[in-house]
Amino acid sequence: MRKPEIRGRILEYIRRFFDERGYAPTIRDILRGCNISSTSLVQYHLNVLEKENQIRRDPEVFRSIQLVEKDIIEVPLLGTIAAGEPIPVVDSGTWSNRAEETLRLTTDVVGNKGHIYALKVKGTSMLDALINDGDVVIMEVAQTAEDGEMAAVWLKNEQEVTLKKIYREPGRIRLQPANSEMKAIYTGPENIEVQGKVVAVLRRLDQ
Amino acid sequence: MRKPEIRGRILEYIRRFFDERGYAPTIRDILRGCNISSTSLVQYHLNVLEKENQIRRDPEVFRSIQLVEKDIIEVPLLGTIAAGEPIPVVDSGTWSNRAEETLRLTTDVVGNKGHIYALKVKGTSMLDALINDGDVVIMEVAQTAEDGEMAAVWLKNEQEVTLKKIYREPGRIRLQPANSEMKAIYTGPENIEVQGKVVAVLRRLDQ
DNA sequence: TGTTCTATAGAACATTCGTTAAATACCAAC
DNA sequence: GTTGGTATTTAACGAATGTTCTATAGAACA
Incomplete structure (x- = not known):
């Protein structure tokens, strides 16, 4: 199946959000910011991104998404x-x-x-x-x-x-x-x- | 009345927390980290710090505390x-x-x-x-x-x-x-x- | 002495927000 | 077709967390 470009958009959104506000977005922020229709879909993609080592998250901690920045x-x-x-x-x-x-x-x-x-x-x-x-x-x-x-x-x-x-x-x-x-x-x-x-x-x- | 050094400790704690975890502490994190006995006391000090322009916060946003870093x-x-x-x-x-x-x-x-x-x-x-x-x-x-x-x-x-x-x-x-x-x-x-x-x-x- | 300001305490409330479950749709390979 | 993995939808639960209210205590000051 096609690799959706949506995960790229999510990463970009997280980066921008953090740049602008100084803290990470919530799942629902991402939902609105990327025109995604359900929180669980965001969760789904975030889980994939975490498996791909593109982001890190602390479970159950609000606003704990972090981009894994290469040096x-x-x-x-x-x-x-x-x-x-x-x-x-x-x-x-x-x-x-x-x-x-x-x-x-x-x-x-x-x-x-x-x-x-x-x-x-x-x-x-x-x-x-x-x-x-x-x-x-x-x-x-x-x-x-x-x-x-x-x-x-x-x-x-x-x-x-x-x-x-x-x-x-x-x-x-x-x-x-x-x-x-x-x-x-x-x-x-x-x-x-x-x-x-x-x-x-x-x-x-x-x- | 004495200016309690506790607000300095709070600032220091916020700085360390953010360094280590990449996101800001919650009021209850600060409560535990600084041995403060009630959330409203933390609120109280955070409000003072905000008035003093030492930190910035977005109301109702979890983990939105930010240190106002001098350049x-x-x-x-x-x-x-x-x-x-x-x-x-x-x-x-x-x-x-x-x-x-x-x-x-x-x-x-x-x-x-x-x-x-x-x-x-x-x-x-x-x-x-x-x-x-x-x-x-x-x-x-x-x-x-x-x-x-x-x-x-x-x-x-x-x-x-x-x-x-x-x-x-x-x-x-x-x-x-x-x-x-x-x-x-x-x-x-x-x-x-x-x-x-x-x-x-x-x-x-x-x- | 009373007033006022800062500091502290405890409790409860309301919202934010991460998590989960179950079901469906889509596409590819067999 | 069937199977299977990926993508999506809907709904709800419950924990995390900011907020508010009330009460108390000590120090400074008039």
């Missing part, structure tokens, strides 16, 4: 990443600059890493990493990467940045695209410079 | 202030450093100033400003001060920082101690450097 991390959007340019250097000075924009992401998206920042991808040069023009990559500050980790690698000879999985092999480095249909490229250890690790990629199709 | 400003404690040392230079770089400690102050304490930071006073050299060893001064970033404003002034010849009210007089600067029983000192305009304005002084005797 939110503010990630600064520090610039762009494009084939022909190194990615922005991130030091403590850069951090103090107010980023043009901040992404509010949950730990579900970015994990519990240390220094995280975001870059907007310019151009289609990273299609082999399955990353499109306009995507946003979430980076972690790093100068090195473990085998198998996806990193932003600056290729000195080619004067180019690329996103690849890194593998150290005898006498050479294998850079493996995320797209398994594409072939790895090989280069010398002296030709690469890790500029950061890729933590996540965001692609927003809406809006 | 809270996080003030970084950036170091010490002592007679023989300039106070720490505050620039955007300093802001990005995580301060050792942060003071949570209300606008009631620090007003609505711009760049605010805190310094711990070391030594008794500022007794003439009625400031003791261990006090905390709240500073506003500034390179100049208006007549009559209390500022942290670096005296170049004396190699010393002092907290005084500044008055410009013909050909000289008058530095007036906060302690009116002490005499002003005079110096040339070229001898002083304003390092910041004093916004507030905190002295905590407890703990």
Whole structure:
């Protein structure tokens, strides 16, 4: 059966209600606010939401509904990443600059890493990493990467940045695209410079 | 009649309750939590607190008590202030450093100033400003001060920082101690450097 | 002494609100 | 079709909880 969007509306209503009034709505508040026709139907959906771990409630306690908020991390959007340019250097000075924009992401998206920042991808040069023009990559500050980790690698000879999985092999480095249909490229250890690790990629199709 | 400390206990209880459970206590919760013997007594005190604008409530709404929180400003404690040392230079770089400690102050304490930071006073050299060893001064970033404003002034010849009210007089600067029983000192305009304005002084005797 | 204000007590009332039960409707898979 | 899970409706119960009323006591003040 269709998953009704009504539970989303309920969550949204709870959030708004709490924002505006400072305490949680009752079942009957939700009933009116979401045009639901019976208290037991609200109960029903609240029970589902609680099972889904979207809300928490104390039984028999009035107005005890709470949203289970994911931990939110503010990630600064520090610039762009494009084939022909190194990615922005991130030091403590850069951090103090107010980023043009901040992404509010949950730990579900970015994990519990240390220094995280975001870059907007310019151009289609990273299609082999399955990353499109306009995507946003979430980076972690790093100068090195473990085998198998996806990193932003600056290729000195080619004067180019690329996103690849890194593998150290005898006498050479294998850079493996995320797209398994594409072939790895090989280069010398002296030709690469890790500029950061890729933590996540965001692609927003809406809006 | 004595002002009972019970209303302070009630406020504290409400704060703790909300912190722990995510929603406000009922009158009967407060009754148990604060060892009060009747609901109407709790009502009585809550009504007083509401009149004093310490809490807000929606009539007839369960668990609608809310603390009226003053706007809270996080003030970084950036170091010490002592007679023989300039106070720490505050620039955007300093802001990005995580301060050792942060003071949570209300606008009631620090007003609505711009760049605010805190310094711990070391030594008794500022007794003439009625400031003791261990006090905390709240500073506003500034390179100049208006007549009559209390500022942290670096005296170049004396190699010393002092907290005084500044008055410009013909050909000289008058530095007036906060302690009116002490005499002003005079110096040339070229001898002083304003390092910041004093916004507030905190002295905590407890703990 | 009486007055007034704050603080306290006890009890009862009325409403708000979470909970439950039982029945029906809808849709999908078998 | 039958079965089964999800969604919905209606109705009612009873506990949680804000409110009100009345009475009492102590302190401050004139």
